[in-house]
Structure formats: C-alpha cells, structure tokens
Amino acid sequence: MTAVALPRSVAARITVRGLATAQRVIAATGAFLAGAVVVDVLAARGLVAQAPLVVAPYLGMGLLALLLLWRPGRLTAVGYIAGGAVLAVAAPVLLLAADPAAADAGPYLLNRVATAVCLVGAVSGRALSGVLWSSAAYIVAELSLQLGLMLAGSSGPSGTGPVIIFAISFVTYATLALAQRQSDRQFRSLSRVADEVLGADRRRALEHRAAGIVHDTVLADLALISRSPGPLTPRAREVLTEHLRIVADSTVAEPSTAPAAGSVLGDALLELAAEYQWSGLRVDVSGAELISDEVPGATRHAVLGAARAALDNVVRHAGTDRAELVAGVRGGALTVLIVDDGHGFAPTEVAEDRLGLRMSINERIEQVGGSVRVWSGPEGTTIMMTVPVPGGES
Structure with a gap:
C-alpha cells in the first residue's frame, strides 16, 4: 500500500x-x-x-x-x-x-x-x-x-x-x-542542501565510474604489455587503441548543459508552471527537483498532460490567481497534487459531456496504471494523481 x-x-x-x-x-x-x-x-x-x-x-x-x-x-x-x-x-x-x-x-x-x-x-x-x-x-x-x-x-x-x-x-x-x-524559508534552505547532496552523490558516482574504467582498461592493458614477450599483435594494438579512446572520452565532470538537480519530468513540470504566468495564474512548485530520471516516457507524458488539464481547469473555472503543484516519489509511486483555493465544484455532478476531468485527467493517469483522487469544496480543490514508477523509495 x-x-x-x-x-x-x-x-x-x-x-x-x-x-x-x-x-x-x-x-x-x-x-x-x-x-x-x-x-x-x-x-x-x-x-x-x-x-x-x-x-x-x-x-x-x-x-x-x-x-x-x-x-x-x-x-x-x-x-x-x-x-x-x-x-x-x-x-x-x-x-x-x-x-x-x-x-x-x-x-x-x-x-x-x-x-x-x-x-x-x-x-x-x-x-x-x-x-x-x-x-x-x-x-x-x-x-x-x-x-x-x-x-x-x-x-x-x-x-x-x-x-x-x-x-x-x-x-x-x-x-x-x-x-x-x-x-517556506527553511524549506528553500533544505532544498538547496538537498541539491548539494545530490550533486555530491553524482560526482562520487562518476568518480567510481572513472575508477572502474581505469581498472578495466589501463590496468588490464599494462598487464597485457608486461606479459607480451615481443612486439604487440595487431589485435592487441586495436584493443589498446579502443581503451585509450574510452579513457579519453570519460570524465568526472557533470554536463554543463544539465541542471544541478532535476529530471526530464521535473524540469517539464517547472516549465509547465512558468507557462501559466501568461494566463494570470501563479503556480508555486515544490518537489519537482527531487524527481528521478527513472520515470518512463509514457508515464511522463500522462502526468504532464493531466497536470496541464488540471491547471487549465483552475484558469477557466476556479476564480483564483494562484495554485500549487506539489510532486514527490514514495513507496514506488510518483504523486503530483494540484491545489487551488478557488470556488470548488462537486466532482460527482460533472456532466458526462464535460471531458476535462474524466478524459484529460482520469483516463490519462489510469492508462499508465495510476489513480486520481479529487477533493473539492467552497474553499478550493485538490487533485492528487498517483502513478507507479520504478526505483521509487520504499
């Protein structure tokens, strides 16, 4: 559960x-x-x-x-x-x-x-x-x-x-x-610390990878040379050349074009929130930077599409200029919440010909094995979308 x-x-x-x-x-x-x-x-x-x-x-x-x-x-x-x-x-x-x-x-x-x-x-x-x-x-x-x-x-x-x-x-x-x-201030500080810790973890992983490459190539090649009684064979030369190329292409530096912390889905959620400022809706995002890169493509597209549909509903029907998008991964599941303090509605009274909630959100999430829960009333609406993802925290 x-x-x-x-x-x-x-x-x-x-x-x-x-x-x-x-x-x-x-x-x-x-x-x-x-x-x-x-x-x-x-x-x-x-x-x-x-x-x-x-x-x-x-x-x-x-x-x-x-x-x-x-x-x-x-x-x-x-x-x-x-x-x-x-x-x-x-x-x-x-x-x-x-x-x-x-x-x-x-x-x-x-x-x-x-x-x-x-x-x-x-x-x-x-x-x-x-x-x-x-x-x-x-x-x-x-x-x-x-x-x-x-x-x-x-x-x-x-x-x-x-x-x-x-x-x-x-x-x-x-x-x-x-x-x-x-x-909120403490959370931002903790987020910065989390970013630094994640960055250090990635650097250590790259260093371990580099050490493995050195062990599997350079040390093996030196052992091969020491055991060779005469000139190297053409095959041995090819192996050495290939290993030199691998070492030359390897690096322990993080890609400069990638953000310090984040993922394809996390970055997409941040970009999605930024789009809505032109609609007069401020969307505060938290947790997106902690999503891993292990979310499958189909799940990613379903979550993005459903989140966009939920924010569209806020713009069109909620009567508020502010919403929150909260994301997190726990227990092998990715959860995304869209929260607003608008007029609210009765989910059970949504007409069958209104496809926004039923198809744009529910069916999208259900197609990737997830579920949607909605809480709404005069004080606002919360839509919680939960989808299974590999490698989630237990």
Missing part, C-alpha cells in the same frame, strides 16, 4: 481552515446562547411579550454563522459581516428599548452580536487571509456597536468582548502566517 506524505502547503491550509471552522462554530453557539440568556432575563422581569423581537438579532447572527460555516467563501463572508453590522446595531437598540435596566448588568448582552461578527475567520487557506478578514470584521463590528449604543441612548461602556476576540484571532493568524513564512 502506498503512503503519501501530506504536503506542507496542504497541511497549512487544513490548519487555517480548521481554525476558521472552529471560530464559526463558536460564533453560532455564542449567539444562540446569548439569545437564550436574553429570553431568560426578559422572562424574569415579566417582559416575555417583547422577547421575540428582542431576541431576533441574536438568532439572526447565529444563522449567519451557520451559513458561513456551511458555505464558506468571499461572498458569504461579506454577507456575514454586512448582516452582522446591521444586527449589531439592532441588538442594543431593541434590548434597551424593551428593558432599559438591561445595561445595568453590564455590556455582555449588548455586545454579543458584535463579538460574533469578529469570529468571521479566514476565507481562504492562507493565514494572512484570517488577519485581513478579522481586522475588517472588528472595525465594522465596533463601529456598528457604537452606533447601536448611541441610537439606544446608552452612555455605558461597550465592553471588551469584541476587542478580546479580535486580539486572539489576530495574534493566532499572524503567528500562523509567520510560521508558514519561516517554514
């Missing part, structure tokens, strides 16, 4: 999206609980008749959080913040209109909706997205809360709930962003 290590870029996206999901769950739960507390307070004061209207902003905020949790994306995030702004204004106005004494217990119930707005979370898989969206949500939430308190005629404090939630979100996402940036 082939084990594929999770690419660092995919792992980072999963971490950021997991954090954003947790924030939205907290926002929905907090809004509904705050609504329940409002009903309980009003009931204790004999104001049950006003409860449905007063609790509406809290329930509305909870529903917005559930919508964002169900369909995360830029459009729903904008709707979440805009709708939350309106509800953050309405919550203190309606609560204080029904029960002016509610402010005496502190600002907790007054700022619950604004606090939930600050839990919008990251929209894409990048930590920087969480920093930007959290900052925008906090500004809108704080301004809306202050407007609501002003309209309600309250002179009390607005509370620290929104700023605390914003500070926690900001610091967490900023820390993740710095960690991802540092990880």
